[in-house]
Amino acid sequence: MKQILIIHGGSSFASYHDYIDYMQTMPLDYERLKHSQKWKPWIAEEMIDADVLLPAFPNGANAIFDEWKLYFEKILPFLEDDVQLVGHSLGAMFLGKYLQHCPLAKPVRRVILIAGRYTDIAYDAGSFELTDVSRLSESADEVHLFHSQDDKVVPYTDLAKFQADLPGAISHTFTNRGHFNDATFPELLKLLKQK
Template structure:
């Protein structure tokens, strides 16, 4: 059975006060709380030949890199060779940073970074302790295939982040969209097709 690990996105803040301010400003939308998203249908779309692991990362509204590392490392003993890893938004930069610092004991068949932030240039958000190191060479060494997805109309992560990843991960395949925003749609057939083509 093939394996896929999905790491969801989240929010980061430099200070607890900044986090509290954001909580006060955000609106609650009950339609988004349990809305249908492609990440929730990965198992269904990929089928019985796949095992999808989708850990709920700690404190997603005030994420801390070290906390995410601790929880992610609880998943690692369950992985087998040729695992596929998919990170969306903050989950993408988490995987890039984690594998720049650590070497997995099993082989990575594919790594997908979807709408992943690269840095805080041209944005008003913080990456806190999720900031990438200078080199992502260890990421390239570990993943047999790296695929970068970004949409030109992403309102959250500026499109130039894609170019920065392309520069640091020169062997990566790039998929550019023009109408997906921050990839919050119900279905993601291109992702399913790419994963199944491995």
């Protein structure tokens, strides 16, 4: 059975104080409180010939890498032969850091990183700090990178940093998809359906 594991995004902070400060100063957007369709469950609905796994990783609002690592390693034994790993935003950072330090014993078919942040001096990624992903390709037959030039959350320039570490990766660039928070994601669906 084809398996697709999608790891959602979130936030990570260097300290609990930084997290509380963010919570106190973060403006709340009323529109974001309303229900809206997201592409992750849409992919699950569209991929009727696959098991699409959509786990909720621990405390996405103040994520800690070691907690996500423990949870991910509980999922790994369930993965079989035809696996695609998808990470969006902080999920892409998680896959990058995890696979850099803990390459999989058996490579998966694809690793897909969507709008991943590559850490630099101007951005504090907390425990998800990511400065090298060159070993990620050891864990996958194919690596794909998705990024949009108008992403207001993760600078488009971060794509080039991933490309430098992963010269064999296939890049998918867009001009108008922001941080990929749409209701559907047809380009990703097409890729996931490929043999």
